[in-house]
Amino acid sequence: MPMLKSVFYLLSQNERLNQFAQKYSDKLGVNAFVAGTNLKELDLNTRMLNDKGIAVTIDHLGEFVRSSEEALEAKRNILDILDYIYEEQLDAHMSIKLTQLGLDVDEDVCKANIIEILNKAQEYRIFINIDMEDYKHVCQSWKMIESLKDDYDCVGTVIQATLHRTREDITQHSDMRLRIVKGAYKENEDISFSKKKDIDAHYLMLAKEHLLNGNFTSIATHDHKIIQELQQFIIQHNIAKTSFEFQFLYGFRTDLQESLSQDGYRVCVYMPYGVDWYGYFMRRLAERPKNIMLVIKENINRRRVEIK
Numbered sequence: 191m192p193m194l195k196s197v198f199y200l201l202s203q204n205e206r207l208n209q210f211a212q213k214y215s216d217k218l219g220v221n222a223f224v225a226g227t228n229l230k231e232l233d234l235n236t237r238m239l240n241d242k243g244i245a246v247t248i249d250h251l252g253e254f255v256r257s258s259e260e261a262l263e264a265k266r267n268i269l270d271i272l273d274y275i276y277e278e279q280l281d282a283h284m285s286i287k288l289t290q291l292g293l294d295v296d297e298d299v300c301k302a303n304i305i306e307i308l309n310k311a312q313e314y315r316i317f318i319n320i321d322m323e324d325y326k327h328v329c330q331s332w333k334m335i336e337s338l339k340d341d342y343d344c345v346g347t348v349i350q351a352t353l354h355r356t357r358e359d360i361t362q363h364s365d366m367r368l369r370i371v372k373g374a375y376k377e378n379e380d381i382s383f384s385k386k387k388d389i390d391a392h393y394l395m396l397a398k399e400h401l402l403n404g405n406f407t408s409i410a411t412h413d414h415k416i417i418q419e420l421q422q423f424i425i426q427h428n429i430a431k432t433s434f435e436f437q438f439l440y441g442f443r444t445d446l447q448e449s450l451s452q453d454g455y456r457v458c459v460y461m462p463y464g465v466d467w468y469g470y471f472m473r474r475l476a477e478r479p480k481n482i483m484l485v486i487k488e489n490i491n492r493r494r495v496e497i498k
């Protein structure tokens with residue numbers, strides 16, 4: 191299985207396959223993990239979740255940004271989604287990636303783009319989460335976030351439990367709204383934990399620390415054992431249900447999403463949206479090759495609908 195994980199991870203970084211895949215999204219079972227390749231599909235899925243009392247965080251997919259023009263285009267798409275959330279009064283916020291806004295092209299371009307987004311988000315009172323990417327972008331991302339966080343209270347980011355450094359990051363940024371994840375990227379063993387039991391223990395430690403300090407925590411995992419342990423911790427420490435939420439990726443553990451929501455917990459679903467779905471899709475297969483079953487089921491369901 192580790193071999194299969196590495197293959198999917200390597201495939202996720204292949205730019206040519208990304209271009210090829212965009213043409214065949216409807217044939218590949220992408221709808222199992224992607225909340226829409228167009229606004230109509232995204233709208234339908236967002237409203238379906240909002241009707242059940244579940245919030246969403248929208249990620250306008252975009253990777254392999256290689257020029258300022260592509261970064262500007264990504265920024266425009268994000269601004270359009272902010273308008274859409276505001277005008278439709280949806281229970282939604284946005285998740286964005288700094289590389290999408292030009293971090294690899296020119297830091298100043300990236301900063302100008304993110305500032306424009308945060309200005310609009312602040313005006314609309316919509317939260318923006320800056321997703322954390324692979325290790326080679328982590329330092330730059332924190333530098334950018336630190337330069338913004340004093341001017342904007344609508345911005346937060348992500349702590350990846352797989353990285354050793356996050357023990358310090360979480361303490362240093364205890365004043366921020368943070369999403370705690372295990373980490374989606376394959377990293378070197380000198381900077382990260384590789385065993386599941388070590389990652390899980392670190393995850394629990396980080397989540398508990400942030401829950402206790404009172405700033406908003408997004409518990410983003412599909413791992414029911416971690417969720418159960420944190421539920422007990424929350425009860426023991428009398429932590430208000432308004433100060434945290436459970437986050438899931440679109441299409442994952444929908445029963446658990448709904449049962450937590452029915453039990454009065456805040457639940458938020460991460461909605462990847464757009465034609466640039468390839469890297470995201472491959473990372474989901476890399477972290478759990480069993481997810482292929484979801485893709486196969488999605489394909490079978492789609493064919494059934496076509497035959498009818």
Ligand SMILES: Cc1cc2nc3c(=O)[nH]c(=O)nc-3n(C[C@H](O)[C@H](O)[C@H](O)COP(=O)(O)OP(=O)(O)OC[C@H]3O[C@@H](n4cnc5c(N)ncnc54)[C@H](O)[C@@H]3O)c2cc1C
Pocket residue numbers: 320321322323348350371372373374375410411412413414437438439442443459460477478
């Ligand atoms: C909302 C959200 C936002 C994220 N944002 C980022 C980000 O910004 N940066 C980043 O690096 N990563 C991000 N991730 C990805 C994250 O880092 C992990 O790669 C991903 O969540 C898989 O880890 P896991 O915590 O779900 O547990 P895993 O270790 O993958 O799974 C643990 C256990 O949970 C159960 N399980 C998992 N999936 C399923 C399933 N589909 N059905 C049934 N049981 C299942 C199994 O028992 C499994 O053994 C995000 C994840 C979420 C949920």
